[in-house]
Amino acid sequence: xxxxxxxxxxxxxxxxxxxxxxxxxxxxxxxxxxxxxxxxxxxxxxxxxxxxxxxxxxxxxxxxxxxxxxxxxxxxxxxxxxxxxxxxxxxxxxxxxxxxxxxxxxxxxxxxxxxxxxxxxxxxxxxxxxxxxxxxxxxxxxxxxxxxxxxxxxxxxxxxxxxxxxxxxxxxxxxxxxxxxxxxxxxxxxxxxxxxxxxxxxxxxxxxxxxxxxxxxxxxxxxxxxxxxxxxxxxxxxxxxxxxxxxxxxxxxxxxxxxxxxxxxxxxxxxxxxxxxxxxxxxxxxxxxxxxxxxxxxx
Amino acid sequence: xxxxxxxxxxxxxxxxxxxxxxxxxxxxxxxxxxxxxxxxxxxxxxxxxxxxxxxxxxxxxxxxxxxxxxxxxxxxxxxxxxxxxxxxxxxxxxxxxxxxxxxxxxxxxxxxxxxxxxxxxxxxxxxxxxxxxxxxxxxxxxxxxxxxxxxxxxxxxxxxxxxxxxxxxxxxxxxxxxxxxxxxxxxxxxxxxxxxxxxxxxxxxxxxxxxxxxxxxxxxxxxxxxxxxxxxxxxxxxxxxxxxxxxxxxxxxxxxxxxxxxxxxxxxxxxxxxxxxxxxxxxxxxxxxxxxxxxxxxxxxxxxxxxxxxxxxxxxxxxxxxxxxxxxxxxxxxxxxxxxxxxxxxxxxxxxxxxxxxxxxxxxxxxxxxxxxxxxxxxxxxxxxxxxxxxxxxxxxxxxxxxxxxxxxxxxxxxxx
Amino acid sequence: xxxxxxxxxxxxxxxxxxxxxxxxxxxxxxxxxxxxxxxxxxxxxxxxxxxxxxxxxxxxxxxxxxxxxxxxxxxxxxxxxxxxxxxxxxxxxxxxxxxxxxxxxxxxxxxxxxxxxxxxxxxxxxxxxxxxxxxxxxxxxxxxxxxxxxxxxxxxxxxxxxxxxxxxxxxxxxxxxxxxxxxxxxxxxxxxxxxxxxxxxxxxxxxxxxxxxxxxxxxxxxxxxxxxxxxxxxxxxxxxxxxxxxxxxxxxxxxxxxxxxxxxxxxxxxxxxxxxxxxxxx
Numbered sequence: 001x002x003x004x005x006x007x008x009x010x011x012x013x014x015x016x017x018x019x020x021x022x023x024x025x026x027x028x029x030x031x032x033x034x035x036x037x038x039x040x041x042x043x044x045x046x047x048x049x050x051x052x053x054x055x056x057x058x059x060x061x062x063x064x065x066x067x068x069x070x071x072x073x074x075x076x077x078x079x080x081x082x083x084x085x086x087x088x089x090x091x092x093x094x095x096x097x098x099x100x101x102x103x104x105x106x107x108x109x110x111x112x113x114x115x116x117x118x119x120x121x122x123x124x125x126x127x128x129x130x131x132x133x134x135x136x137x138x139x140x141x142x143x144x145x146x147x148x149x150x151x152x153x154x155x156x157x158x159x160x161x162x163x164x165x166x167x168x169x170x171x172x173x174x175x176x177x178x179x180x181x182x183x184x185x186x187x188x189x190x191x192x193x194x195x196x197x198x199x200x201x202x203x204x205x206x207x208x209x210x211x212x213x214x215x216x217x218x219x220x221x222x223x224x225x226x227x228x229x230x231x232x233x234x235x236x237x238x239x240x241x242x243x244x245x246x247x248x249x250x251x252x253x254x255x256x257x258x259x260x261x262x263x264x265x266x267x268x269x270x271x272x273x274x275x276x277x278x279x280x281x282x283x284x285x286x287x288x289x290x291x292x293x294x295x296x297x298x299x
Numbered sequence: 300x301x302x303x304x305x306x307x308x309x310x311x312x313x314x315x316x317x318x319x320x321x322x323x324x325x326x327x328x329x330x331x332x333x334x335x336x337x338x339x340x341x342x343x344x345x346x347x348x349x350x351x352x353x354x355x356x357x358x359x360x361x362x363x364x365x366x367x368x369x370x371x372x373x374x375x376x377x378x379x380x381x382x383x384x385x386x387x388x389x390x391x392x393x394x395x396x397x398x399x400x401x402x403x404x405x406x407x408x409x410x411x412x413x414x415x416x417x418x419x420x421x422x423x424x425x426x427x428x429x430x431x432x433x434x435x436x437x438x439x440x441x442x443x444x445x446x447x448x449x450x451x452x453x454x455x456x457x458x459x460x461x462x463x464x465x466x467x468x469x470x471x472x473x474x475x476x477x478x479x480x481x482x483x484x485x486x487x488x489x490x491x492x493x494x495x496x497x498x499x500x501x502x503x504x505x506x507x508x509x510x511x512x513x514x515x516x517x518x519x520x521x522x523x524x525x526x527x528x529x530x531x532x533x534x535x536x537x538x539x540x541x542x543x544x545x546x547x548x549x550x551x552x553x554x555x556x557x558x559x560x561x562x563x564x565x566x567x568x569x570x571x572x573x574x575x576x577x578x579x580x581x582x583x584x585x586x587x588x589x590x591x592x593x594x595x596x597x598x599x600x601x602x603x604x605x606x607x608x609x610x611x612x613x614x615x616x617x618x619x620x621x622x623x624x625x626x627x628x629x630x631x632x633x634x635x636x637x638x639x640x641x642x643x644x645x646x647x648x649x650x651x652x653x654x655x656x657x658x659x660x661x662x663x664x665x666x667x668x669x670x671x672x673x674x675x676x677x678x679x680x681x682x683x684x685x686x687x688x689x690x691x692x693x694x695x696x697x698x699x700x701x702x703x704x705x706x707x708x709x710x711x712x713x714x715x716x
Numbered sequence: 717x718x719x720x721x722x723x724x725x726x727x728x729x730x731x732x733x734x735x736x737x738x739x740x741x742x743x744x745x746x747x748x749x750x751x752x753x754x755x756x757x758x759x760x761x762x763x764x765x766x767x768x769x770x771x772x773x774x775x776x777x778x779x780x781x782x783x784x785x786x787x788x789x790x791x792x793x794x795x796x797x798x799x800x801x802x803x804x805x806x807x808x809x810x811x812x813x814x815x816x817x818x819x820x821x822x823x824x825x826x827x828x829x830x831x832x833x834x835x836x837x838x839x840x841x842x843x844x845x846x847x848x849x850x851x852x853x854x855x856x857x858x859x860x861x862x863x864x865x866x867x868x869x870x871x872x873x874x875x876x877x878x879x880x881x882x883x884x885x886x887x888x889x890x891x892x893x894x895x896x897x898x899x900x901x902x903x904x905x906x907x908x909x910x911x912x913x914x915x916x917x918x919x920x921x922x923x924x925x926x927x928x929x930x931x932x933x934x935x936x937x938x939x940x941x942x943x944x945x946x947x948x949x950x951x952x953x954x955x956x957x958x959x960x961x962x963x964x965x966x967x968x969x970x971x972x973x974x975x976x977x978x979x980x981x982x983x984x985x986x987x988x989x990x991x992x993x994x995x996x997x998x
Contacts, residue, residue, distance in 0.1 A: 011823075017901045018822035022830065025815045028871050033837045036848035040840065049398055050373045050847070096744065099737055106738070112981070113745030119976050120752060121930060124969035127962060128751045128758075130548060136480040138547060152480065157545050159690055172748065233841065246679065249686040257841055264843060265370045266675040268394055277844045284839035289832075334953045364952035367936055374847060374937055378854045547767065556767035576764050 044274035061275035070251055071259070071276075077247075078255040081167055082231040089171040089178060090223060096175070097182030098208075111183070115176030122173065122236035129169045130156065130241050156241060162253040170237050174230065178223055185219035186212060225291035229284055233257055256280050326614045328607070329359045331382035332599075333368040337570075341634040342622075349621045356614045376400050376604070383607040383615040389424060389598050390671040392432055393713070401602035403430035408616040417641050421596050421668040433600030434623045437637030439565045440596040440666050441493055441501070442658040443586065444572065447579040449483065449560045458561075458583035462505065462531065465561070465586045469541035472560030485541035487559035489550030493595075494532065495681035497563055497585070500595035500667045502528035505588040515670045516714050518703045521696070529681075529695045533688040544685065554580070565597075566659040570636055573655070584658045594666035598640065632656070638663060672713045680706045759967035766963050780967035789942055790971065793950035798975070800866045800935075800946060801928040807870040808924045809917055815871070816879025817905050821891060831880070837873040846937050853938050864938045865946065869928055875920050882916040883909060926976050947972045 008016065044062070047055040065071050100110060117125070133155040136142045142152040155165040189212065197207050213220075235257040238247055246262065247254020256276060264273035330346070332338060339362055346358045361382065363371050369391065375381050376398075387395055395401050414422060414431060419438065425431050445458045453472050459465040469485025476482050488494060499510045499520075508524025511517065520528075535542035547553035554562040555575045563585070572580050585594055601622060607615045621627060628639035632650070638660055639645040645660050653660070671677055680702040687698035758766060759780055761773040784790045819831050849868055858864030886909060894904045910917070932948040939945055942953065951968040954961065 014822055014901075015824035018818050018824045018827070021814055021818045021822075021901075021905075025811050025871055026830075028811075029834060029837065031852075032849070032868055032870075033840075033845070034833070036845040037837075037840050039848050040844040049394060050377050096741065100741055102734070103738055103741060106742075110741055110745050114748050116752065116977070116980075117748055119926060119980055120755070120973055121969045124755050124966060125751050127965070128754045131754075132751075134547065135543070136478070137476060137482065146478075157690070159686070169751075172751070175748070229838070246675075246682075248682065249690060250683055260841060261843060262675070265367070267673055268373065274844060277841060280841070281836075281839045285836060288835065288839070361940055363940070364936065364949065366952045367933070371937060374850050377847070378851050380854060552767055555764070574763065576762075 040274050041278055042274075043270055044278050046271045046274075048270045049268040050270055057271070061271045065272065065275055065279070073251055074247070074254050074256055074259050077163060077251075077253065078232055078234075080163060081170075081234050081255055082228050084164070085167050085171055085231040085234075086224060086227045088167075089174055089227060090220070092171070093175050093178035093223075094182050097179045097186065098212075100179065101183050101186050111180065114179050117173050118176040120173065122169075123240050125169055125173065126237045126240035129237075133165055157249060159249055159252045162242065162249060166237050166241050166253050167231075167234075169241070170231065170234055174227065178227070181219060181223060182216070185216045189215045221291060221294055225288060228287055232280075232284060232287070235261070325355060325357050326610045327357045327359060328383040328611055328614045328618060329361060329381075330384045330386075330618070331372060332360075332362050332386035333365040334362040335365065337635040338362075341631050344630060344634065345622050345627055348626075349618055352621075353614075353617060356617065358618060373398075373400075376606075379606070381604050381606055383604055383611050384601055384618055385604050386599050386601050387433065388674075389433070389435070389600050389668065390674040392425065392427070392600070393672060395602065396427060396432060399605055401432055402605045402607070403432055404434070404603065404619075405616065406430075408620065409434070417643065419596070419640055419642060419645075419663055419666075421598070421663075421666060422640065424668050424670050425600060433602035434619065435598040435600045435640040436622050436627055437631045437635065438596050438598035438640045438663065439567060439637060440594050440659045440662045441497060441563060441565055441585060442662060443561055443563055443583050444554060444568070444580055445561045445583060446554070446557065446559065447581050449557070453560070458581070459586050462502075462586050462588045466534070466539055466541070469535065469560060470539060473541045481543055481546055483558045483560065484543060484546050484553060485539075485560045486535050487546060487550035487553040487562040488532065488535050488542040488544045489562070490532075490544055490682045490685045492550050493564055494550075495678050496595040496597070496669070498528055498532055498681050500669060501585060501593040502531055504593045504667075505591055506531075510669070515672075516710055518707045518710065521699050521703045525699055526696045529684055529688065529699060532681075533685055533695065537689050544689065554578075566636065566638055566656065569655050582655055582658045584662050592662075592665050594662035596663060596666035596668050598668070672710055676709050677706055755966050756970055758963055759970045761963055763961060763963050780963050781971075783964065784967055784971065788950065788954070789945070790947075790950060790968070792943060793945050793947045794971075794975075796862070796865075796944055797929055797946040800862055801925050803862065804866045804869045804928050805921050805925045807866075808872055808875050809921060811871045812875030812920065813879045813883075813910060813913070813917065814905065815876045816881075817883045817909055819876070820880045820883035821886075821888070821909075834873045834876050838877075842868070842933060846934055849934065850937055858938070860939055860941045860944050862944075865935045865944075868934060869924075869931070872924065875924060878916060878920055879913065882913045886912055922976075922979065925979065929972070929976055 005013070043054075045056060045058055047057050047061075096114065100107065100114075103110065131138070132140045134142070135154070136146060136152050139152075139155075141155065145152060153161060155161050158165075193211050193215070194207065197211055202210070232255075234255050238253055238255055238258050239261075242248050242253045247258050257280070260273050260276045260280070263269045263276065330342065332342060339360070342360055346360055350357060369388075372381070372385065372387070381400075385401065387401075409431060411426075411431065414434070418434070421438065422431075422435065425433050425435075443458060449472055450457075450468075453468075455468055455471060459468045465486065472483065472485040473481070474483040503510050503520055503525050506524035506527045508520060508522045508528070510520050510525075512519050519525075536544055547556060547558060550559065550562045551564060551568055551571065553559040554564075555572060555578060557578060569582075572578055585592065587593075601619055603612065603615045603619060623640070625639075625641060625644050628641060628644045631637055632639055632644075636656070638656065639650070642664075644650070645663060650660050651657055669677075683705075684695075684698040684702045687693040687701065688695055753771060757771050757773060760776045760778070762775060762777055762779065765773055765775065815834070819827055845868070853859050853864045853867075858867065890908060891904055894908055895901075899908075930948060931946070932952070935946045936949045936952065939949060942950070945953070947968075951965065951972070954964050954968070
C-alpha cells in the first residue's frame with residue numbers, strides 16, 4: 001500500500017488529500033443543495049401547482065414575467081432597497097464607528113447597545129416599528145415631527161414613503177454588525193501611518209481622506225457585498241410591515257423575494273416562482289462575482 | 300426453555316394475534332385542520348363522541364399552525380402523505396380539486412337532495428361538475444360592531460340601518476384633535492380586513508349590480524353599481540373624513556381600543572372584543588339600502604382526500620357525516636363560536652335572538668359566498684382600487700377598470716386550460 | 717495593541733469634545749435599543765393595553781409569560797431548538813472549516829469551481845428547496861426528527877467562505893514546516909490551523925446559531941408533532957386565521973431572544989474580535 005501511495009508526486013498527493021477532505025461535504029452539497037436547485041431551475045420551465053400534473057411550457061414563464069409590468073416595478077423596488085440601503089447604512093455605521101473608536105470609557109457597553117438589535121427577531125421588531133409609524137396621536141415619529149411643526153407623514157400608507165419606511169428597520173438591525181467591522185478595520189491600521197501624518201501636521205479631515213478610508217477599502221468592499229445581498233433578499237420586514245402584507249400600497253414596497261413567495265405559496269404557481277428564483281439567483285451571482293474580482297485586485 | 304416448547308408458544312401467540320387483529324379491526328383515519336384552541340377542542344369532543352358510536356374506528360387528529368397550513372398540506376399531499384379527512388377553506392376548492400387532493404363525495408353517502416335541503420344555499424359553491432366536494436360544519440358572516448358608549452356620547456340611540464345612516468352616524472362619532480388628526484374614527488375602514496368582501500358581495504349588490512357573471516368566469520363590477528360601491532367605501536376617508544384605512548394598524552385594533560365608533564367584521568372577532576375589558580359593544584346586521592340587505596359568508600369545509608379508499612373511505616365518510624350533523628354544529632357554535640351551516644340549527648329562536656350571534660345568523664339568510672378562483676389576487680382588487688382613489692386621487696371607475704383587468708386575467712388563466 | 721501614551725495625548729487634546737461625543741453616542745445607543753425596550757414592555761401588558769403604546773405598562777402583568785411557559789409547550793420547544801441549533805452549529809464548525817481550509821491551502825485543479833459552486837448556495841431562497849427536501853425526508857423517515865430539522869443546515873456556503881478567508885491569511889510556512897516534520901494533513905488542519913482561527917470560529921458559531929434559532933419555514937414543513945416543534949414554529953401556532961395576539965407574540969419573542977442574548981453577552985469580546993477579523997479578511 002505504501003509503495004502505491006509513494007508513486008504519486010507530492011502535488012498529486014496533496015490534490016488527492018484535498019478531494020478526500022471534500023468528499024463527504026461534496027456529497028452533502030450535491031444532494032442537499034445542488035440537486036434541489038437544479039430541480040427548482042427545471043421547474044421554472046413548467047406549469048405546476050404542486051398538487052397536480054407538471055406541464056412543460058418551455059420559456060413561457062420567463063416571457064410572462066418580463067411582460068408583467070408588476071415585475072419591473074418589483075425589480076426596481078428591490079434595486080432601490082439595495083441602492084439606498086447599502087450606502088445609508090454604511091455611512092451611518094462608519095460615522096458611528098469612527099467616533100466610537102475614539103471613546104475608551106464604556107466603549108464595550110455602548111458598542112453592545114448598537115449590536116443588540118442585530119440579534120432580534122425581524123418579525124417582532126417590524127411590528128414595533130409599524131406602531132411607531134402610525135399617524136398622530138399614536139405614532140412616535142409623527143409626534144416628534146409635530147414638535148418641530150412638521151406636518152405628519154403617512155409613512156407606510158404612502159406609495160412614495162412606504163419603501164423607505166420599511167428599509168429603516170432593516171438598516172437599524174444591520175447597523176451593529178457593520179459598526180463593529182468598521183471599528184476593527186480602523187483599529188487594524190498601523191499606528192505608524194497616523195503618527196507620520198501627525199508629524200507632518202495633517203488635520204483630522206486629511207488623515208481621514210488619505211489614510212483611513214483607503215486603508216479600509218477591503219472592509220468597505222466586504223460590507224458592501226454582504227449588505228447588498230442582504231438587502232436584495234429583504235423579506236421579513238416587508239411581509240410584516242407593508243400596508244397589506246403584500247408589498248403595498250400598490251406594490252410600491254414589494255421586493256423580489258416576496259413576489260417569489262406569493263407565486264409559490266399563495267397562488268401555487270411554482271413554475272413562475274422558480275423562474276423568478278432563477279432571475280434573483282443570477283442577479284446575486286453577478287454581484288458576488290464582481291466583489292470577488294474587485295477583491296482579487298487588492299492582493 | 301425447550302426448543303419445541305418455544306415453537307409452540309410462538310405459534311400460539313402468533314395465532315392468537317391473528318385472531319385478535321381480525322376481531323379488533325380498528326380502522327384508523329386521520330383528520331387535519333389548522334391549530335386554534337377552540338377548534339382543536341371541538342374536534343376532540345366530536346372525535347370522542349364518534350369513536351364511542353363507532354367502536355371499530357379511531358381518528359387521529361393532527362393540526363398545524365395556520366400561518367402555513369395550506370402550504371404544509373399541499374407539500375405533504377404532493378409527497379403522498381396526508382389525511383383522510385381534511386379541512387380546507389372553501390376558496391381553495393378549485394386548486395384542491397384540480398390537484399387531485401380531494402375526491403368527490405359519493406352521492407350514496409351524501410345524497411344531493413338532502414344536502415340542498417338541509418344546508419344553507421351558500422353550500423352550492425361546493426358543487427362542481429355535478430358533484431359535491433366538501434361540506435362545512437360552520438360558516439361565518441359579516442355584521443356591524445358598534446361601540447355603545449361612543450354612540451351614547453354622540454346622542455345616537457341605536458345602530459344605523461341604512462347606508463345613508465351609516466355615513467351620518469359616522470360623522471357624529473368622529474372626533475379629531477385641534478390639528479385635525481383622528482382621535483376617534485366614525486367607521487374603521489380596513490381594506491386589509493373584511494371590507495373587500497363587503498364591497499364585493501354586499502355594496503355592489505345593494506347598488507343593483509353584481510360582482511361576477513352568473514357563470515363566475517367574468518368580472519362584472521365595472522358598472523355604475525360597482526363604481527358607486529367603491530366610492531361609498533373610499534368616501535369615508537376621502538370625502539366625509541370619518542375614517543382612515545390603517546388607522547391604528549387594523550380596524551379591529553382601533554375598535555378594541557375604543558377609538559372607533561363602528562367596524563365591520565366577521566363572527567370570529569366576537570371573542571376578541573368580548574375579552575377586551577371596558578369595551579361596551581353591540582352587534583347589528585349590516586346596513587341595507589333601498590330596502591334590501593345582503594351579506595357575505597365564508598366557510599371551511601371538510602373534504603375526503605383522494606388517498607382514502609376502501610375501509611378508510613367508508614370510515615372517513617362516517618366521520619364526515621358525524622361532524623356535519625346537527626349536534627356537531629350546535630357544539631361548534633357553543634365551543635368555537637362559529638355559526639351552524641344548517642338553517643335548522645342556526646335559525647332556532649334561541650340562536651336567532653342571541654345578542655352576539657343573532658345578527659350574524661340572521662344575516663346568513665341573505666348571504667352569498669364568492670366562488671373565488673384564487674382569493675389572494677382577487678382580494679387585492681379592492682385594496683388596490685381603494686389606494687388608487689384615496690392615495691392617488693383616481694376616478695373610481697378608472698380604478699375599477701384597472702383592477703378588473705388584472706382580476707379578469709386571473710380568471711382567464713384559470714378557466715383557459 | 718493600544719499605545720497608551722498616544723491615546724492619553726489624544727484624550728487630553730480632545731477633552732471637551734469627548735464628553736459631547738460620548739453623550740451623543742450614548743444617546744444614539746439608547747435610540748437603537750428603544751424598539752427592543754418596547755418589545756419587552758409589551759410582553760408585560762394585557763391584551764387591552766397593547767394599544768396604549770406606553771413604555772411602562774399601567775397594569776403590569778406576568779400573565780403572558782405564565783401562559784407561554786405553563787400552558788404551552790414552550791420549554792419543550794426551547795429544548796428542541798437548543799438541540800438542533802447546537803448540533804447544527806457543531807457540524808458547521810467542523811465541516812465548513814475543513815472545506816474552507818482545503819479550498820484555501822490546497823492547490824488543485826477545480827478548487828475555484830468548487831468554491832464558486834459552494835458560494836452560489838447562498839443565492840437561492842430556501843423556500844424553493846423545501847419541496848425536494850420534504851420528499852427526501854419522507855423517503856428516509858426523517859419527518860418529526862431532529863435530524864430532519866437539522867440536515868439542510870449541516871454545512872453552509874457562508875461559513876465555508878468565512879473560514880476560507882481566514883485560513884488564507886495563515887502563513888504557508890507554518891504548514892510546510894509541519895509537513896516536513898511528517899504531520900498528516902488532517903493533523904495539521906486540526907492541531908495547527910484550527911487553533912489559530914478560533915475568533916473566526918466563535919463568530920461563525922454565533923451567526924449560525926442565531927440563524928438556526930430563528931429558522932421557520934423548513935422546521936414547520938418537516939414537523940407534524942407539536943412536541944418536536946422548534947420555537948418559531950411553536951410561536952406561530954398561537955396565531956389563528958384571524959387572531960394575532962401581539963402581547964403573546966412579543967412575550968414569545970422576548971423569551972426566544974434570551975438565549976442568544978446570553979450567549980452574546982458572555983462571548984462578546986471573543987465574538988466581536990472574531991467579527992472584526994472577518995471584516996479584515998473580507
